[in-house]
Amino acid sequence: MKKVFLVYLVILVFPLSLLAEVQFRLSKDTVLKGEPLYAIFEINGNPDVVVPRNIFSKDSVTAEYIGIEQSFSSINFQVKRKKIVKFRVVTSKHGTLSLPEIQINVDGKTYSSGNVSFTVKNKRYKVQKPTSIFDRIFNGRDPFRNYNYIEPAEDDIRIQFALNKEKVYVGETVVGYYKILYTNMSKPYFERNQMKNMEFPFFTSELLDGVSISLSETETVNNRIYDLIPYNKEIYALTPLKEGTFVLGNTHFDVEGNPDTYFTARVMEAKGIKVKVKGLPNPQPVDFSGEVGKYELKVNLEANTIGLGQNLELRLKVFGEGAGLLIRDPLSSLCKNGACADFDITYIRETRDRKFTKLQNGSHGFYSNTEFFYSLRPRKEGNLLPGNVKIVFFNPSSEKYETASAEIPAIYVSKSSFDSKESGIYRPKKEPFHWFPYFLGFSLVLGFGFSIFFFRVRIVKHGINILALFNLKILPLEPESLMELDRVIGMKKGALLKNSLLEKGFQKQKVYELLQLKRNCNNQSLLELYQKSDNLQKEYLLKFATDFFKEG
Template identity: 25%
Template structure:
C-alpha cells in the first residue's frame, strides 16, 4: 500500500514539475468613470513566496491585494488538465476625471527562487453614459442603432500568397441578446480557410468609437490566400434578437416600487463591412524544388540503417516542424538509385490551428527494399519554403545517405539466385530458361481450317459491331444526362435531403442539439437549392418566397417551409430544449413528402 501511495506522489511531483508556470494580469480593456471593477494578478502552477505589488494610478483602491488559491480541472476532448492558481485581487473604482488607468509592472517570487513579472498596462476610461437617455429608452422600449454592432477584422491587410491571416468576427453590445437568426457567414472566396475553436474565449469590455461595450468573439478563422491581387471577405449578415426591458411611465409610488417592467424582443439586423486584403505574388524567380510552402520551418532526415543485406528493407524518415501552410505542403521527393525498390509513402502529423497560425510536426516515412548488392548513395532531401517575414526563399537540405548492400546469404540452393551488380530490371531467374519436353497429347489443327474468314468469324464480327453501336448510344445518352446538371440535381434532391435528415436524427438520438439543427438547416436549404437549381449561397427566405409564388407552390406549404427554417436557425442559438427536435424532424419529413408528391 505504501508503494502505491509513493507511486502516485511521484507521478504528481513529475506532473507539477512539467506544468507550465505563468504569471499574468487580468483586467478589462476599458471602464467607465466612477465604475468599480477588479484587477487580478494570477500565478499558475507554482507556489508564491513573495508578491511585489504594482503602482496603480487613476483609481481609488477599495480593497486589496487579497490572496486566494485554487485548483482547477479542465477536460477537453477527453484530455484532462489539472492546474493550480494563486490570485492577488484589487477592488478599485475609476476616478470621475480619469482618462487612463496606468498599471505598473508587478512581480512574484516562487518557492524555487524563480521570478516572474507582468508588463505595464493601461485601461481606457470613458465618460459615464447619460442615465437620463437610458431611462428614456427603457420607457419607450427602443434600442440605439449603435447599441449592437458586428465587425469583421483581420490581423494583416497586406500579405503574400499563402501567408496566414486571422479573420475575427466580433460582437459589440450594450444590451442583452437572446439569440440570432438569418445568419449568413462569408464564403471566403479565394482563401483556404480553417475555423478556429472558441472554447477559451471570454467576454471582454472594450472601447469602440469612444463608447464602452461588452465584446465577444463570435467566430474566428485562419485563412490562406490562394490568389494574388485584392481579395475581399464578403459581408456577414445576422439578425440579433435584442432583449429590451420596458417600464411604465407612471410616476406614482406604486409604479416606482412594484412595476418591474416586461421584456420585449426587438430584431436588429447587423451587417459587417467587406474587408479587403492585398495579396502579393511570391518573388520571382522561384528556386528549383519550391512547391508553395510559406512560413517558417525546420527539417531533419535520417535513415534506419546504412548497411543492409540484399532483399532487405529500410526507410528514410523525414520530419518537418514549424508554422505555416501545412495543409497545402506536398510530399518531399527522394530519388532512389537503381537497384532500390520504393513503396508507398507513410505520413503522420500533429498539427494545431490557432490565432498564431498552423503549427506542429509532419513526418514522412519512405520505405524501400535494396535488391542488388553494392555501395549506393541516396541524394540529400531538400525542402524549399518562402519566409514572408524576410521576403526570401530558404532551402533546407539534409546530408546524403550512404548505403552498403551486402550479399543475401539467406537464399537456399534451390532458390533463385540474384546476379550481383545489376538493377532490378536486369534480374534473371536462373534454372527457368530451359523448358522440358512436352509429353501431353498434342492438339493439332486441320490444314486450311482457320478461324479467319470462317462463318464463326463473321458472326463474331457482326456481334462486335452491334455491341459497339449499342454502347455508343448508351454513352451518348449518359453524357447528355450528366450534362444536364439541373435535372440531375432535381432528381437527387429528395434522396440527398432524406440522407441528411437521417444524419440529423442520429444527432437527435444522442441529444446533440446544435449539430441536429445545423444538419436540419443543411437538409432544408440543400433540398430547395437542388429543386430550384440555385446555389445555396444565393438563397434567402425572400427569394424562396418569390420562387414559390412563381412556380405555383401551395402558399401554405411554402410558409410552413420558411417557418421551419426560421425555427431551426433560432434553435441553434437558443438554450437546449427550447425547441422540440422530434417535432421539427417530423415536420421536415412531412413537408418534403408533400412537395415531392406535388412535383410528381
C-alpha cells in the first residue's frame, strides 16, 4: 500500500516540477531622463519561448524587444538553467508612467507583465564612456574611432512636419515633409519609427518618388539658431477632403548621435502641423470639376484640310501650376452645347504628368501637364467651325474661379477621296502576302524541335548541357531580395542599424556581416552596389540577401 502511495505521489508531483516558473521585473523602478531601462522576463528551465510582437506601445512609452539570453548556475553540484527575455523601455516624458502590457508565450501559455509603473526624473542622465575596446565592439561601434559622448538638452533636437503652403483649399494638393532641427551637436542619424503610423486626418496621401526638398541651412526658433535638414526619404502629396482645422504628421522618429557628438539611440516625437483648410466659395460654376490651381489650355490639330469620311487627330493640352488630378475632358462641355454636331468624335486616351518644382512666385509646388487625344470624323463637306473649348478651375492666388479657353481652328472638308465612289466605303489596297520567309522560319524551328526530341537520350547520355556549353547565366536587373533589404535598412547606420536589425530577430552574424559590407561600400544602397558589380559579386550579393532573410 505504501508503494502504491509513493508511485501516486511521484506521478502527481513530477509534472509540476517541469512547469516553467516565469517572473517579471524592471531593471530599475526609478531612472533619470535618457537612462537605460529594461523590462525582463526570467524563465526557469529550457522551455520554448515565443515573443509574438517586437514592440509594445502605450501613452508615449515603448517597449522594444532586444533578444533572449540563457544563463547557467551551479548550486550544490546541481546545474540550473534559465532563459532571460529582454525589452528596452523608451520614453520622452518624465513623471510616473505606466509600462505597456508586454506578453510572451512560454510552452504555448501566455504570460503578461501586468500593470507596472516606473518613475522618470526630470534630470538628464550622463552617459558613461566605454572603458575598453571590447565595450565598443560589443556595443556595435567602431573600436578604433574616438567617440565624443554628449547628452542633448530637451530642446536641442526638434522634429517637425511642414507643408509647402500655409493656406490650403479643399481639393488643393500640397506637399508635406519632415524637417529635423538640431543644435550643439553634429548631424545625428535619424529614421522614422515604422511602428507608429503617420496621421493625416481627412487628407488623401501619396508617397512621392524621386522628389527632394531643398531648405535653408539654418532656422531660428525661440531665438535659438538650429541647423536644418529635410527628411527626404518620405515626402507626401496631401489633398484635403473637407473644410476645417486639422493636425497633420504626428509620428515618432528613431534618433542616434554620430561619433563626433554621440548619444544613445532614442525614440523622439515628431510634432505635427496645424493647418486650416478653407472651403471653395459658392456658387460654383457649372463646368467646375473641383480642380485648384492656375492653368492654360492649348489646341493642337493634325491638319486644317481633310476629305469627307477621313479621320483627323485633335489634342487638347492643359498645363500649369497644380497637381491636375481633377481635370476632366474639356471637349465634353463643348459637345453639350451642340457644337459637335458636324463631327463624329472618338475619345482615344489621356496622359497625365506632374513634377515638383520651383513655381513662378518662388515657392515650390506641383506643375502638371494633362493631354487629351481625340479622333474627329466630319459628317459633311464645307468649312466647319468646331468652336471654343474651355476648362474652369479655382485659382488660390486670386481666390476666384477662372476660365482657360482656346479655339479649335476651322476645318475645311472636301469631297471623299475614297476608291469606291458608288458605295462611299473606303477599301484600302491590299498588299501581296509574302509567305516564303514565314514558311522558312517555321520549318527551321520545327526541325530544331524534332532534332532535340529524337536525340534527347543521346544528349542526356553524353552529359551535354546547352546552357553550360555557352556559359549562359541570366542575373536579374533589380532583384527583389536586395530591394527588400534596402527597404529594411533605410537610412540607418552603425549602432542604430545594428540594434534595429537585432530587435527584428535577424541573426547576429549576418547583421555584423551586413554592417561590414555597408562600411566597405560607403553606405550606398545594396541595389546600387549590385548594379555596379561584376557577375561574381552580383551572385554573392544575391546569396547574401537570400540567406539574410532565410535566417532572420
